[in-house]
Amino acid sequence: MKAVIPVAGVGTRLRPHTYTQPKVLLNVAGKPILGHILDKLVENSIKNISLVVGYLGDKIKSYALANYPDVNFNFINQEEPLGLGHAIYTARDEFENEDEILIILGDTIFDFDLSKFLKSKFTTIGVKQVEDPRRFGVVILDGDNFAKKLVEKPSQPESNLAIVGIYLIKNPKLLKESLEEIVKSDIKTKGEYQLTDALQLMVNKGEKITVFEIDGWYDCGKPETLLETNKFLLERNGMKLTKLGKFENVLIIPPVYISPTSKIENSIIGPYTTISDGAEISSSIIRNSIIGDCAKIYNALLDSSIVGTDAVVKGDYKKINIGDSSEIEFY
Numbered sequence: 001m002k003a004v005i006p007v008a009g010v011g012t013r014l015r016p017h018t019y020t021q022p023k024v025l026l027n028v029a030g031k032p033i034l035g036h037i038l039d040k041l042v043e044n045s046i047k048n049i050s051l052v053v054g055y056l057g058d059k060i061k062s063y064a065l066a067n068y069p070d071v072n073f074n075f076i077n078q079e080e081p082l083g084l085g086h087a088i089y090t091a092r093d094e095f096e097n098e099d100e101i102l103i104i105l106g107d108t109i110f111d112f113d114l115s116k117f118l119k120s121k122f123t124t125i126g127v128k129q130v131e132d133p134r135r136f137g138v139v140i141l142d143g144d145n146f147a148k149k150l151v152e153k154p155s156q157p158e159s160n161l162a163i164v165g166i167y168l169i170k171n172p173k174l175l176k177e178s179l180e181e182i183v184k185s186d187i188k189t190k191g192e193y194q195l196t197d198a199l200q201l202m203v204n205k206g207e208k209i210t211v212f213e214i215d216g217w218y219d220c221g222k223p224e225t226l227l228e229t230n231k232f233l234l235e236r237n238g239m240k241l242t243k244l245g246k247f248e249n250v251l252i253i254p255p256v257y258i259s260p261t262s263k264i265e266n267s268i269i270g271p272y273t274t275i276s277d278g279a280e281i282s283s284s285i286i287r288n289s290i291i292g293d294c295a296k297i298y299n300a301l302l303d304s305s306i307v308g309t310d311a312v313v314k315g316d317y318k319k320i321n322i323g324d325s326s327e328i329e330f331y
Contacts, residue, residue: 001118002098003046006087007034007106008054008078013222017292017308022056024106025063026226027276027290029233030257033220034060036109036233038068044114046102047071050094052087054078083192089179095172103195105165109229111216111236117168120210122146123202126166127211136162137196139211147209152189152196163196164217171207178202223306230290231272253287276309284315 011023018026024034031039041049053060053075061075076091088103095101102118104110110126117124125147127139133154140149140159149158169175178201182193189197203209218229234255252258253270264281273286278294286302292309300315307313322328 001046001100001102002048002050002095003041003102003104004050004052004088004091004095005034005037005104005106006052006078006084007060008052008057008081008087009107010055010081011107011221014226017306020056021309022060023220025059026220027274027292028109028220028226028230029237029274030259030276032063033109034063034106035067037104037106038064038071040110040114041102041104042068042071044118050074050076050091051106052076052078052091054081083188083194085179085182085193085195085198088175088195088198089183089193092176092179095169096176098172099170101169101172101175103167103169107220108165109218109220109233110164110166110214111218111232112214117166117212120168120212121170123170123207123209124168124212125199125209126164126214126217127161128164128214128217129160130162131160133157133160133162136164137194138162141211145210147199147203147211150196150200150203152194161211164214166214167195167199171202174202174205174207175199178205226306227272227288227290227304230274231288234272234274
């Protein structure tokens with residue numbers, strides 16, 4: 001089986017981190033987002049993978065080739081960010097002769113039984129019931145639980161089954177034809193070529209599409225969701241992810257991930273904190289945060305924070321001698 005992973009997004013909601021780093025290479029629980037996805041595919045013996053790259057694509061290519069030497073990668077460049085449908089359209093020649101393909105978004109981490117998902121007899125879309133589906137593509141089912149209608153970001157949703165970004169396509173040739181049709185006919189939704197619209201064309205042409213409900217769906221597209229995903233992964237793995245570097249007078253409150261190449265002294269780390277390679281931390285308290293490669297933190301109290309690669313944070317502690325019935329404010 002071939003997997004197609006679109007990773008060309010700019011990641012504007014994660015700026016300033018994505019000015020110099022692709023969104024999919026941001027660290028969460030000890031490895032890049034893309035690393036968690038690739039590990040899942042390799043665990044399920046999927047080693048034929050096409051990555052649709054764009055923004056800072058060379059960094060993605062370097063990471064994939066360096067860390068997954070046993071995987072057969074193909075890199076396709078998406079010249080313009082014209083939507084998810086266009087990203088898959090760009091890779092259409094890579095999968096038209098495949099019996100089936102797996103499409104999985106590069107900025108979302110899934111925690112579910114992928115092997116069971118892959119056993120479906122029909123084209124299958126991963127979904128999750130959400131309270132407000134207007135931000136997502138949605139699926140409306142018929143009486144036999146097959147998709148009869150798929151709508152991208154509906155203003156008045158007819159269903160709360162949100163499409164979460166993983167697709168098993170049993171008819172890649174028909175998908176290619178449908179993608180070519182929406183691009184040739186310039187069929188856009190919200191100003192972009194949507195994979196949802198191509199899937200609707202497949203339904204119109206007789207393709208049976210079912211859904212697979214996924215509870216473990218973790219978005220990494222915004223700072224707050226990136227931190228939530230980091231927290232979940234650390235909770236799931238606990239101290240198994242913790243590798244001790246050079247410590248002196250350090251209190252660790254699990255779960256955390258600490259790179260073995262980090263240097264920490266006179267600090268409290270955790271819970272829910274990732275410390276990346278080469279980071280240096282001194283006299284600080286850090287919790288519910290992600291600290292990037294080679295970042296330096298001194299005399300700081302950080303909570304719910306993301307510190308980028310090579311960034312420097314210097315705090316300041318106060319010493320006071322204050323009497324009764326007094327009030328002091330620090331700015």
